[in-house]
Amino acid sequence: MSDPGNRTDTNPTVALDEVVDLVSSLIRFDTSNTGELETTVGEKECAEWVASKLEEVGYETEYVESGAPGRGNVFAWLRGASNSTRGALLVHGHLDVVPAEPADWSVHPFSGAVEDGYVWGRGAVDMKDMVGMALALARQFKSNGTVPPRDILFAFLADEEAGGKYGSHWLVDNRPDLFEGVTEAVGEVGGFSLTVARPDGTEKRLYMVETAEKSLAWMRLTAKARAGHGSFLHDDNAVTYLAEAVAKLGNHTFPLVLTESVSQFLRAVSEESGLDFDPTSPDIDGTLLKLGSIARIVGATLRDTANPTMLSAGYKANVIPQTATAVIDCRVLPGRQAAFEKEVDELIGPNVEREWITKLEPYETTFDGDLVDAMNEAVLAHDPNGRTVPYMLSGGTDAKAFARIGIRCFGFAPLKLPPELDFAALFHGIDERVPVESLEFGTQVLEHFLLHS
Missing domain, CATH: 3.30.70.360 (Alpha-Beta Plaits)
Known part of the structure; x- marks a missing residue:
């Protein structure tokens, strides 16, 4: 942690009070990525809104279009303890979503409806939940004058759903300076719980941290x-x-x-x-x-x-x-x-x-080190019946781009999920939704993690 001159205290109610509204607002931006430049919409408008929410609490943001008009990305630095010798941590999330057909859904996919204990809409789990949690915490830290143990770069990105050609990969190829000093990163898809039955009749929640992913x-x-x-x-x-x-x-x-x-x-x-x-x-x-x-x-x-x-x-x-x-x-x-x-x-x-x-290319790192310890500590602080475990994602994320410039990447968007929820089916699925309680849990875990990473 930092020395007595640096503030790591924070008022957690700030992020908890607004995370659901932020996720709902993010979903209301139709950022459907069709894979074609002329029909992909909404990223610029959504990115500018994210920038405004960050600037509202005092951040200096940088807006970058990645290779084509409207492919908006936003970056904001939160400086950490002055005595830190560690590299910066990248917290990244993508703003685009896959398309959705409203006629197939119980609610409109871009309504951001908050009903029956869930936030509904396209992107609720992929990945405007994580974007909302990161944005809520970024705003909380800045408002409270919180100084984390190390520098944190918050990045809100375009085009992940089409492989990142006009997003993370363009940024790595053309603006590597944006990531100068970053050594580690967290993003999707990981940190969510899997409940398993134990032989003695009790249950254990395994929080699956992504340490690897197959090629795309x-x-x-x-x-x-x-x-x-x-x-x-x-x-x-x-x-x-x-x-x-x-x-x-x-x-x-x-x-x-x-x-x-x-x-x-x-x-x-x-x-x-x-x-x-x-x-x-x-x-x-x-x-x-x-x-x-x-x-x-x-x-x-x-x-x-x-x-x-x-x-x-x-x-x-x-x-x-x-x-x-x-x-x-x-x-x-x-x-x-x-x-x-x-x-x-x-x-x-x-x-x-x-x-x-x-x-x-595929990607794999080891499940060890200070960052992994901080993830485990954060999960156990809010769920003593939890355990972090590594796993491989069958798909791909923006981690593929960041790994190319030597950043060690993990998927850690923590959610404590109801055992009966078919979470895997919600990715790109009909009636995509995230439990409100999971968002609130994840915000607390992510806060603990960022303040001890």
Whole structure:
């Protein structure tokens, strides 16, 4: 902690009183990211509002557009103890969300409705909950004159939902000066609780800290052959070649590979639950189902995946096209890229070509050090029945960009969740929502963490 001349005391009611309203207000900005520049909206307006809330309490902010008009990012520094020898901590969150169809929802996805103990709307868990908590605490610290143990850089970013080309990756490539002095970072997706039943009938909450994530790699497959009349015999058909390749790839099960993050997670769950998560067991996937909805995320970190998501071919019913294409969403484990590509090539065969549309590297760090200790201390201070454990995210985050400039990254957006809530289904899902009590818990844990990190 800091010396007596530095203030680390804070009035926690400030952030608690406004975090729900801040999250609700953030959701009301439609920041839908379609992946196309001309149809992605709302980031600039939302970023400017965030900047105004920070400036309102005395921050000097920097607004940066990342590679295209309207792709707004906001940065604000909170200076820490003058005697600190540690690098700065980056607290980051993205302002964009995936699109939502209002007709599918119980409430309007951009209403920010606060009903039945939840804040509802697109982005409630991905990730305007964390943005709201960070903003509430940034405002509280500045209002109270709080001096944390180290410098903190609050960053509110664009374009994460489309891979960060017009967000974190552009910033790292073009404005690395913005992150000068930063050595560690926290953002999504981690810190949320998983309740497991223990052999003695009690329950334990495991707070899953993200220490690793698979690559984000989108691949285009292209088959080319002779065009012709649909009524002729035709044994050189691009659609057939592509369809066969897509079916083989989509039905393929890649080999089980156990990374250190996943190994540690499974050991921790075994210790608490008494279940045997033996990775060599032929029923490992079935055993994972006992974890509930989180099994979808954990199961996807046991092996590489390649899921077909888009198909395109032809322009008329009676014309055999010359070209057929498909897009495959590939998520590859750390250290597996070369083996993965070799396996893919064997599956798709010689008549189909592949190319990477987007290729962002996997990331993994160890579950140790002062920052991890501070996370554990913060969780236990507010939930004595908790335990922090590492895990791997099956998707990707802005951590991929920050890791490129040597920043050690973790996913830590703490939420104490009701055991019955299907949290995994809320990411990009219909009726996305976050419990009010979880937001308030997370704000307190995050405050404790930032003041002891």
